[in-house]
Amino acid sequence: MQIQWFPGHMNKARNEVKAALPKVDLLIEVLDARIPYSSENPMLRELRGDKPALKVLAKSDLADPQLTQQWLEWHERKDGVKAKAITTDNIPLIRSIPSLCAKMLPHKQGEGSRIMAMIAGIPNVGKSTLINALAGRTVAKTGNEAAVTKSQQRINIANGISLLDTPGMLWPKIENPGSGFRLAAVGSVKETAMEYEDVAAPIMKYLLKYYPDRLVDRYGLDDVPTDMLEAFDTIGAKRGCLGKRGLVDYERVCKIVITELRSGRLGPITLETPELIETELAELEVELAARAKEKSERKLKRKATFKARNQRT
Ligand SMILES: Nc1nc2c(ncn2[C@@H]2O[C@H](COP(=O)(O)OP(=O)(O)O)[C@@H](O)[C@H]2O)c(=O)[nH]1
Ligand SMILES: [Mg+2]
Known part of the structure; x- marks a missing residue:
C-alpha cells in the first residue's frame, strides 16, 4: 500500500512551516502514540535546525504503555529532544507541557519576555485537540482537517508561553510501505485512498x-x-x-x-516496535539500493543503444 502525496502539497506544507519558524522559539511535534515512528515527519528535524523541540506522543490512552515507554526513550536517544506521552483528556498532564517548555528555554525566562511555541505534525495526530486543551477553550477546529487558517493568532497559555493557533501541517512517511498501512490503520490516510x-x-x-x-x-x-x-x-x-x-x-x-x-475496543495497542522498525528500515535500504542499481543499469543500456545506433549512421 502506497500513500499518494504530491510534491506540490509537500512543498506547500514545508514552506508554510518554514515561513512560521522565525517567529517561533520552540516546536512541539505531535506524534500518534500508536505509531510513534510512522507518524513522524521526516523533514522537521532539518527544518527546525537548532531550535529546541518537544515531541509529544498523543493519544497514549489508545497505545500500549510498555511500548510507549520504549518509544519515548527511542526518540530522546535519537533526536536528543525531550519526549512526553499525553492524552488530551488528562488535564494535569496537559498542564505540565507549558512548564516543560519554559524549562527548555531558561534564558528566555523573566519579566516581559514570552516564549512563542508552534505545534506541528501530520494529519489526525491530535494537534488541534492539544491546542484547545492548552488554551482551555476551543480555538482550533478538530476532526476533519480543514484548509489552513491564515490568521495565526497568538494565544497565551501559561508559564509565559504563547502558542500559534494554527498548527504546522506536515506530511507522513511515504517511503516505508509498512508505515503506509499503519498510517491508514489509525486513520491518518483518507478513507478514499485506502x-x-x-x-x-x-x-x-x-x-x-x-x-x-x-x-x-x-x-x-x-x-x-x-x-x-x-x-x-x-x-x-x-x-x-x-x-x-x-x-x-x-x-x-x-x-x-x-x-x-x-x-480502542481491542484495548490499548501500539502498531510498531523499535525492533520492527529497525528491521523494516534495513529491508528498505536494500530495496532502495537495488532500485538505484537497476536505474543506473538502465541508463547505461540506453546510452549504449544510442551510441551503437548512431555509430552506424
Ligand atoms: N483517544 C484519544 N483521542 C484523541 C486524543 N487527542 C485527539 N484525539 C482525537 O483524534 C482525532 C483527531 O484530532 P485532531 O486534534 O483534529 O487532529 P489534528 O488533525 O492533528 O488536528 C479527533 O477525533 C480527536 O478527538 C487523545 O489524546 N486520545
Ligand atoms: Mg487539526
Missing part, C-alpha cells in the same frame, strides 16, 4: 504476533487462529459477515477489525 482489506491483512498478522489474546477476548474465539486468513474467517463468521453461499465477506470483516482497533 482499501480496508489492504490495511487489515498486515495489521491482522501483527496482532496475531503481538496481541493474540486481545483477538481471542474481543471476538470470543476458542483458540488463537493459526494465520491471518483463519482469523478473518473465524471473526467473520462470529460477526455474521457472511455473503453469498455462506462465504465470509472479507471487506466487511476487515472494516470491523480496523474500526474497532481505531476506537
